[in-house]
Amino acid sequence: QVQLVESGGGLVQAGGSLRLSCAASGPTFSTYFLGWFRQAPGKEREFVAVVCWSGDGTYYADSVKGRFTISRDTAKNIVDLQMNSLKPEDTAVYYCAAKRAFKSLDSPAYDYWGQGTQVTVSS
Numbered sequence: 001q002v003q004l005v006e007s008g009g010g011l012v013q014a015g016g017s018l019r020l021s022c023a024a025s026g027p028t029f030s031t032y033f034l035g036w037f038r039q040a041p042g043k044e045r046e047f048v049a050v051v052c053w054s055g056d057g058t059y060y061a062d063s064v065k066g067r068f069t070i071s072r073d074t075a076k077n078i079v080d081l082q083m084n085s086l087k088p089e090d091t092a093v094y095y096c097a098a099k100r101a102f103k104s105l106d107s108p109a110y111d112y113w114g115q116g117t118q119v120t121v122s123s
Contacts, residue, residue, distance in 0.1 A: 048064055
């Protein structure tokens with residue numbers, strides 16, 4: 001099984017930056033996709049970004065495109081989310097997730113989930 005642990009969340013002012021990290025344990029296959037989702041209070045869980053474990057292909061939600069960058073270190077089993085130019089609307093619990101199927105990568109139908117890390121952006 002795959003276990004995911006997020007870190008790096010915190011409080012930051014609008015316009016600031018944070019770097020989230022997701023440490024993955026267990027076997028990892030070249031067909032896996034690692035994604036970041038977020039969920040604000042009272043809202044649905046929302047896709048943020050995804051990266052292929054091999055090949056480094058990426059895809060971003062329109063709301064974060066140009067501001068966030070997802071990357072992975074396959075040797076260390078880590079996927080990062082660099083968040084720049086943060087806005088108050090980015091405030092949410094951010095979750096790391098993993099799946100193997102190359103289907104619906106922007107939906108929350110992933111196979112494995114971390115516990116989440118809180119990101120709060122003040123105005």
